Amino acid sequence: MSDTRQHPVGGLAPVSRRVMNLAHFLTQAARRYPEEPALVMGDRTLSWRALDQRVSALALGLRAHGLEKGDRLLVQSRNGFEMIETQLAAFRLGAIWAPANFRIAPEEAAWLAELTQAKMLVVGPEFEHHRRAMAAAAPALRLTLCLGETPEGGDLGYEALVAAYLGQTCANVDVEHDDPCWFFFTSGTTGKSKAAVLTHGQMGFIVTNHLCDLMPGTEQASDASLVVAPLSHGSGIHYLTQLARGVKTVLPSAPGFDAEEIFALIDAHRITNLFTVPTIVKLLVEDPAAERYSAASLRYVIYAGAPMYRADQQRALARLGPVLVQYYGLGEVTGNITVLPPQLHSADDACFKVGTCGYDRTAMQVSIQDEAGRELPPQESGEICVCGLGVFAGYYANPEANAKSFRNGWFRTGDLGHLDDEGFLYITGRASDMYISGGSNIYPREIEEKMLTHPDIREVAVVGMPDPRWGEIGVAAVVPREGAELDLAALEGWVKAHVASYKVPRRYHLFDSLPKSSYGKITKQLVRQAVERREATP
Structure with a gap:
C-alpha cells in the first residue's frame, strides 16, 4: 500500500501513508483479554474473543457476497450488538460503515441509500418500510441482511450468515490514512443529510484525543462504559475509545429512554463513563430514579451535541458530583474542537467561566473569523473555525458543500462565538x-x-x-x-x-x-x- 508521492524533505524516502486499521483495536483486545466481557445487554454477554470471532464471521460472509474495500455498508437499526459488529466488520474489510439514525423516516433513509449507493444493507425487523425505500433507491444493493428470525423474500438472516462462517478468521485489510471508514450522516435539519467522510487515519487521532482529553486514565481493569445515545453517531465514536482500552460496554435493553434502567445499570456494573447529550443528562438528574441507585462509580459523564444551560449544569453537578465533561464539536470535526474537564466545572458562578464550552482540544486550533476570513481578537464575536487532524475529509459527492465549508484550510462550523483572553470558547449560537x-x-x-x-x-x-x-x-x-x-x-x-x-x-x-x-x-x-x-x- 505504498504510493509514489515524494517526501517534502529532500533526500528522504517517498511518503508512506499506511496507518493502523481501526479493527486492529479489536484484534488487540481479543489477544489481551480473551475471556473478559466486551459487550453486555440484558442477560447476554460477549467476551472479547467471541466478539472478534463474530466480527470475522460477519466480515467473511459480507466479502463472500461481494462487499469489498471502499464499498458502503448501510445500517438501519437500533442499538445492539449488531451495530458494533457491523462497524468493526466494515472496518476489517476496508469497507465504509454508513449507519443511519434509527429515528429517521423512510424517505430520509431512501435518500441515504441513494447518496451512498450502498452495496449492502443491514436492517432491523421494525424497519420494513425503510428497507423497501432503501432497496428502491439503491440499485447497486446486492444483499440485505435482516436482523430477527423472519427475513423477507430473497434477503438473508443476519445470524444465519454469521453462523455460516463462525470459527474462521479474517485479517484486517491494509489501509492508508485517507482511506474512508465511516460515512457520518449530518442531521439534515436545514435540508438533505450529507455524508461526512471519516478516515482510518483521522479516527486513529480522534480515539487518541478522546482518551487524552475526555477520559484520561481509562483502563480495562477499572472501567466500564454505558451507551446512552445512538451508536450511529457520537456514541459510536465513544465506543471506539472503550474498544481501544478493552473496556466493557453495557447497552440498555429498553427500546427508548428509561432512566430507571440507566441508573440500575450504572449501579450494577459500576459504570465509570458514558456519553450523551444535555437533554438526556437533564432528564436523568431530574428523574426520581437518581435517588434510588448509587452513581458513585461515575468518573466521566460526557455531554455534547448542544450547549447545556447553566441551570441544568448546576442541577447535574449537585446530583452526580464533579464528573461532568463537556466537549464541543460537529460530526465533521468528529466532536473534536474544545473540552471542559471536570475540574473546570463548578456549581458556583464565582468559580466557573459561565457559558464556556472549554478550550482547544489537543492538537486542534480554534479561530474566530469575520466574513472575510480575518481572525478576530479575543472578545470579538465571529464564526468559529477550526483546523487540525480531527477535521473530516469532506462531504461525499457534494463539492458545493465542501466549497462552502472550507476557507483557507479552515473548516467553517457555521457557529458563532468568541474567545476570551485565556482561549476559552463561548458559543453564541448558530448563525441561522x-x-x-x-x-x-x-x-x-x-x-x-x-x-x-x-x-x-x-x-x-x-x-x-x-x-x-x-x-x-x-x-x-x-x-x-x-x-x-x-x-x-x-x-x-x-x-x-x-x-x-x-x-x-x-x-x-x-x-x-x-x-x-x-x-x-x-x-x-x-x-x-x-x-x-x-x-x-x-
Whole structure:
C-alpha cells in the first residue's frame, strides 16, 4: 500500500501513508483479554474473543457476497450488538460503515441509500418500510441482511450468515490514512443529510484525543462504559475509545429512554463513563430514579451535541458530583474542537467561566473569523473555525458543500462565538439562530439562559419571527415544570426584569414539550414551525 508521492524533505524516502486499521483495536483486545466481557445487554454477554470471532464471521460472509474495500455498508437499526459488529466488520474489510439514525423516516433513509449507493444493507425487523425505500433507491444493493428470525423474500438472516462462517478468521485489510471508514450522516435539519467522510487515519487521532482529553486514565481493569445515545453517531465514536482500552460496554435493553434502567445499570456494573447529550443528562438528574441507585462509580459523564444551560449544569453537578465533561464539536470535526474537564466545572458562578464550552482540544486550533476570513481578537464575536487532524475529509459527492465549508484550510462550523483572553470558547449560537430586531443582533441563547433560571420553567427556546415594525421579534416557546402554572403576563414582567429591554421576547407560548430532532436536540427550525402552527390557529 505504498504510493509514489515524494517526501517534502529532500533526500528522504517517498511518503508512506499506511496507518493502523481501526479493527486492529479489536484484534488487540481479543489477544489481551480473551475471556473478559466486551459487550453486555440484558442477560447476554460477549467476551472479547467471541466478539472478534463474530466480527470475522460477519466480515467473511459480507466479502463472500461481494462487499469489498471502499464499498458502503448501510445500517438501519437500533442499538445492539449488531451495530458494533457491523462497524468493526466494515472496518476489517476496508469497507465504509454508513449507519443511519434509527429515528429517521423512510424517505430520509431512501435518500441515504441513494447518496451512498450502498452495496449492502443491514436492517432491523421494525424497519420494513425503510428497507423497501432503501432497496428502491439503491440499485447497486446486492444483499440485505435482516436482523430477527423472519427475513423477507430473497434477503438473508443476519445470524444465519454469521453462523455460516463462525470459527474462521479474517485479517484486517491494509489501509492508508485517507482511506474512508465511516460515512457520518449530518442531521439534515436545514435540508438533505450529507455524508461526512471519516478516515482510518483521522479516527486513529480522534480515539487518541478522546482518551487524552475526555477520559484520561481509562483502563480495562477499572472501567466500564454505558451507551446512552445512538451508536450511529457520537456514541459510536465513544465506543471506539472503550474498544481501544478493552473496556466493557453495557447497552440498555429498553427500546427508548428509561432512566430507571440507566441508573440500575450504572449501579450494577459500576459504570465509570458514558456519553450523551444535555437533554438526556437533564432528564436523568431530574428523574426520581437518581435517588434510588448509587452513581458513585461515575468518573466521566460526557455531554455534547448542544450547549447545556447553566441551570441544568448546576442541577447535574449537585446530583452526580464533579464528573461532568463537556466537549464541543460537529460530526465533521468528529466532536473534536474544545473540552471542559471536570475540574473546570463548578456549581458556583464565582468559580466557573459561565457559558464556556472549554478550550482547544489537543492538537486542534480554534479561530474566530469575520466574513472575510480575518481572525478576530479575543472578545470579538465571529464564526468559529477550526483546523487540525480531527477535521473530516469532506462531504461525499457534494463539492458545493465542501466549497462552502472550507476557507483557507479552515473548516467553517457555521457557529458563532468568541474567545476570551485565556482561549476559552463561548458559543453564541448558530448563525441561522441569530435574528435582527430594530437593527440589533439578538442571540437567543443569552435570553434562554436567563429564562431557565426561572423556578417554574423546564425548557425554553426563543426564535426570531417576522415583524412589520421591527423586522424580526423574539417569540418564546416555554415548557413549565411539572405542577407549575405559568402566568404569561407575569412571566413577561419577570423577563423584562432580567433581560435588556431590546432583547425581551414580544410573544410567549406554552408547550407540554418542545419538538426535538431525531438526534434528541431542540432545533430552532422545528420550534419555529411549532410556533407558526400555534399562531396560525385561531
